[in-house]
Amino acid sequence: MALSRTFRLNTGALIPAVGFGTWQSKSTTVKIAVDCALKTGYRHIDTAYAYNNEKEIGEAIANSNIPREKLFITTKLWNTFHAREDVQPAFELSLKNLGLDYIDLYLMHWPLAIRKNECLDLEPKKPDGTFDWVDIDYAEVWSEMEKIDPSKVKAIGVSNFSIGRLERLISKARIIPAVNQVELHPYLPQWKLLEFCKENNIHVTAYSPLGSTNAPLLTDPTLTAIAKSNQKSIVQVLISWAVQRGTSVLPKSVTPSRIKANFNDFLLPEKDFELINKITTRTRYLKPKGYPDVFGDDF
Numbered sequence: 001m002a003l004s005r006t007f008r009l010n011t012g013a014l015i016p017a018v019g020f021g022t023w024q025s026k027s028t029t030v031k032i033a034v035d036c037a038l039k040t041g042y043r044h045i046d047t048a049y050a051y052n053n054e055k056e057i058g059e060a061i062a063n064s065n066i067p068r069e070k071l072f073i074t075t076k077l078w079n080t081f082h083a084r085e086d087v088q089p090a091f092e093l094s095l096k097n098l099g100l101d102y103i104d105l106y107l108m109h110w111p112l113a114i115r116k117n118e119c120l121d122l123e124p125k126k127p128d129g130t131f132d133w134v135d136i137d138y139a140e141v142w143s144e145m146e147k148i149d150p151s152k153v154k155a156i157g158v159s160n161f162s163i164g165r166l167e168r169l170i171s172k173a174r175i176i177p178a179v180n181q182v183e184l185h186p187y188l189p190q191w192k193l194l195e196f197c198k199e200n201n202i203h204v205t206a207y208s209p210l211g212s213t214n215a216p217l218l219t220d221p222t223l224t225a226i227a228k229s230n231q232k233s234i235v236q237v238l239i240s241w242a243v244q245r246g247t248s249v250l251p252k253s254v255t256p257s258r259i260k261a262n263f264n265d266f267l268l269p270e271k272d273f274e275l276i277n278k279i280t281t282r283t284r285y286l287k288p289k290g291y292p293d294v295f296g297d298d299f
Contacts, residue, residue: 004017007248010202018249018262021046022053023207031059037259040259043071049078074103075106082141083116087145105179106157108157109159110160110294111138113136113138143172143173162193166180180204182204184208185208185242186280187217189280194246204247205250209238210235233261235262237268241268244267244268
């Protein structure tokens with residue numbers, strides 16, 4: 001079983017340290033996966049409008065009979081809904097999809113805007129095949145998120161934000177983001193970003209904590225040795241390292257045995273923790289094709 005650790009957000013709310021990620025989890029399988037996760041003990045479920053699985057996740061939550069106040073649900077505002085008039089309706093749509101009265105954390109998925117089309121495609125493109133980017137200030141998008149009824153959203157935050165963008169957002173914001181969700185793992189620890197967020201009371205959530213499918217992390221010799229010495233899997237080591245450095249973490253799987261195994265974080269010996277801190281290769285795995293570089297040199 002997990003150690004059931006939590007972190008306190010700048011709103012005062014508690015976010016479970018080990019959550020359940022659902023990115024790339026198809027609508028046909030995600031309901032069973034979330035059901036397994038909830039039965040295993042996960043209480044933080046992370047989704048997004050763009051994952052196209054909010055409805056199925058909502059059904060799994062409803063079927064669980066777990067009291068709503070015991071759950072922490074995160075979803076995200078997609079890039080095509082950044083226009084001022086679209087932010088509130090997009091939030092309400094996610095709320096409806098999930099079948100909930102409120103969302104615990106609502107994130108701006110990217111600091112980028114794509115022009116919405118009539119078909120409501122997730123990533124509309126121009127005739128030449130490139131994305132139809134539109135110049136909408138993410139600070140203005142944030143301003144609209146700040147207006148969402150606080151009885152319907154307990155905290156708002158961002159995802160894929162660099163230090164520079166966070167600095168600019170903070171300078172204009174009425175509400176400081178509660179969370180910044182970014183790619184984090186030993187090959188991309190992003191210490192500078194982590195320290196900046198800590199200084200500004202912004203909690204950091206790690207997505208892609210295992211790197212990516214078939215990432216070298218899962219065969220890294222240092223991690224292999226640490227896993228063996230602690231009689232744990234490499235995945236359990238990676239999740240535990242993420243929590244131990246002060247971030248919540250979102251492992252994902254649709255395989256019941258892995259879902260259960262991943263929910264077993266533990267306290268790493270200090271010497272092992274420090275060894276993991278030294279293996280960074282500055283490798284970023286999530287680089288959406290056709291997207292501009294929003295990260296810069298935030299390593």
